Each structure stands twice: as C-alpha cells, then as structure tokens.
Amino acid sequence: xxxxxxxxxxxxxxxxxxxxxxxxxRGHLDALILAVVEHEPRHGYAIIEALxxxxxxxxxxxxxxxxxxxxxxxxxxxxxxEWDVVGGRRRRTYRLTRAGxxxxxxxxxxxxxxxxxxxxxxxxxxxGA
Amino acid sequence: xxxxxxxxxxxxxxxxxxxxxxxxxRGHLDALILAVVEHEPRHGYAIIEALxxxxxxxxxxxxxxxxxxxxxxxxxxxxxxEWDVVGGRRRRTYRLTRAGxxxxxxxxxxxxxxxxxxxxxxxxxxxGA
DNA sequence: ACACTACATGTAGATTCGCTATATGTAGAG
DNA sequence: CTCTACATATAGCGAATCTACATGTAGTGT
Numbered sequence: 224x225x226x227x228x229x230x231x232x233x234x235x236x237x238x239x240x241x242x243x244x245x246x247x248x249r250g251h252l253d254a255l256i257l258a259v260v261e262h263e264p265r266h267g268y269a270i271i272e273a274l275x276x277x278x279x280x281x282x283x284x285x286x287x288x289x290x291x292x293x294x295x296x297x298x299x300x301x302x303x304x305e306w307d308v309v310g311g312r313r314r315r316t317y318r319l320t321r322a323g324x325x326x327x328x329x330x331x332x333x334x335x336x337x338x339x340x341x342x343x344x345x346x347x348x349x350x351g352a
Numbered sequence: 353x354x355x356x357x358x359x360x361x362x363x364x365x366x367x368x369x370x371x372x373x374x375x376x377x378r379g380h381l382d383a384l385i386l387a388v389v390e391h392e393p394r395h396g397y398a399i400i401e402a403l404x405x406x407x408x409x410x411x412x413x414x415x416x417x418x419x420x421x422x423x424x425x426x427x428x429x430x431x432x433x434e435w436d437v438v439g440g441r442r443r444r445t446y447r448l449t450r451a452g453x454x455x456x457x458x459x460x461x462x463x464x465x466x467x468x469x470x471x472x473x474x475x476x477x478x479x480g481a
Numbered sequence: 482a483c484a485c486t487a488c489a490t491g492t493a494g495a496t497t498c499g500c501t502a503t504a505t506g507t508a509g510a511g
Numbered sequence: 512c513t514c515t516a517c518a519t520a521t522a523g524c525g526a527a528t529c530t531a532c533a534t535g536t537a538g539t540g541t
Binding site for chain 2: 243244245246247248249250251254255258259274277278279281282330331333334336337338339340341342343344345346347
Binding site for chain 1: 531532
C-alpha cells in the first residue's frame, strides 16, 4: 500500500531496505518474540537484535514496539522475566514458559494456515496447470 | 494469540473453522481485494464471496470490513466503480485500474518478502542441515 | 572535565484498520 | 405477512505499532 504519515507509516525511516510494513507485522510480533527466546533466554535489547538478524534486516523494530509486546507476553504468561546486573547495568531477561511453548506451537500452525489462505487468493494457481 | 473482546477479537464468532485472525489480516486486505478483481470487475458482495471461496473459507469477512476497504481503494485510485441495476437492485461494480494493477504487482512482491522474513524467524532452518 | 556512542529499559499518545452494531432497500419463497 | 438472500452503507470502538521522548550505565576520545 502507499506510504502514510504517522506511527503506522508504510515505510518509516528505519526500514531503509526491504522492510516489513508495520500493518502486516501486526498479529505476528508476539509469535516472533516467542520464537527468538525458544531455545535460550534473552534480554529485551538482544531480542530486538535477534529479530533483525534472523530476518535478514527486514525486522528492525523500535523499542516502543518490542517492550510493550514483552509486557503483554509476560502478562499472558507466555514468558517470565528476571532482573540481573551485567557489567554494572541492569538487564531484564525473558524465558519462554511452558504455556509460551504451547502458544508458539499454536502460532506456527496458524502461520501455515494464514500463508495458505492469503497465498491462495493473492496468487491463485491456474486451473488444470 | 489469545481471544480478545471488541472489534479486533482474535476468533470472532464468524470464524467457525480455521479462520484468519483479524490482526494478521491487517495490511493484506487491500491486496486481496485487488487480486479478486484482477481479471474481471465484481460488485462488493461478489468480492466478499470470492474471498471466501478462494481462501477455502478462511476469509469470511464482514461487510463492515470490505466496504470501507473498497472506499479506500477507490480513493487511492486502485479501483474504479460504476452503478448498475440488475434484477431491480442497484449494484456497484469495481474494476482494477492501471495504477491498481501496478499496486497489486507491488503487493505480491511485498508478500514474498514478508513471508520470507517472518518465516525465517518463526521457523529457522537448522544450521548445516 | 565534557561529548558521543553503545547498551538497556521504559512509556504517553497519535494513527489506522478491522470489527461490531446498525441501518436501508429489493426480490423471491412460503 | 414473515423470512431469507442479495446488496449497500457507516459510526464508533479497540488495540497494536510507531514516534517521540525519557532515564541510566559504560567506554572512548578530546
């Protein structure tokens, strides 16, 4: 879609290459976060970095997006956090809970269905091909 | 994610089978609509039906979603509409414009990038596999 | 000492799109 | 008449993402 001004701008300044439109990110972010803490706990800043690296730079997310999402996930019981001091700085580390693990599995399944449904409409296969 | 009350409920009553979460639909709807009018003009109600059929029932969208989207698309110049009377009823038919065709191509490209980025984070491929 | 960058966390408020709820009207069947 | 199907429309709500802004520590360079 076309660019728009405001927080949901289609191509904000931070997405300098082929970034993901924030509108399309909606509904997926929580699962993405669960995925990057699946195998080891990480603190917020490291989660932001992991999202960027694993997506090849397409997911370069503002802290204003990620931190409230972590709040939501913890409130929902999908992650649990604890505070540490590392090198003189406080750090809040998040680990996946059992419920979070189940939720991630569920979200992966939903992702498959989502991509199937959208993909079928957006790129219909020719009949009889 | 968990169900929520209000218009953005995760699993509204109308999604009785494997439906698409409205949060994840966001940002994709316009492209979906452009896709179903790509090869022939359709009126609003027929667009809703086509979306449902082509998605295998996963996209069962309320009129309150689709009609404002058609408004947006027409305002943006991606579709053009005209009124007819069919069988004694008025009907508003939408056709894809040249700009809309270009936009649809752009959106298809964005979809590929989007699925790549999200898929890579959500389901990382094992290293050295 | 100061300025700057990196690391690390947090949040108020604006924007936007999808939904619910609601409305209007015609045609056809029972 | 009632009900369903067809067909269109829109006000207002909710919530997630972003921008903008804030705080603080550590390390480097001048």
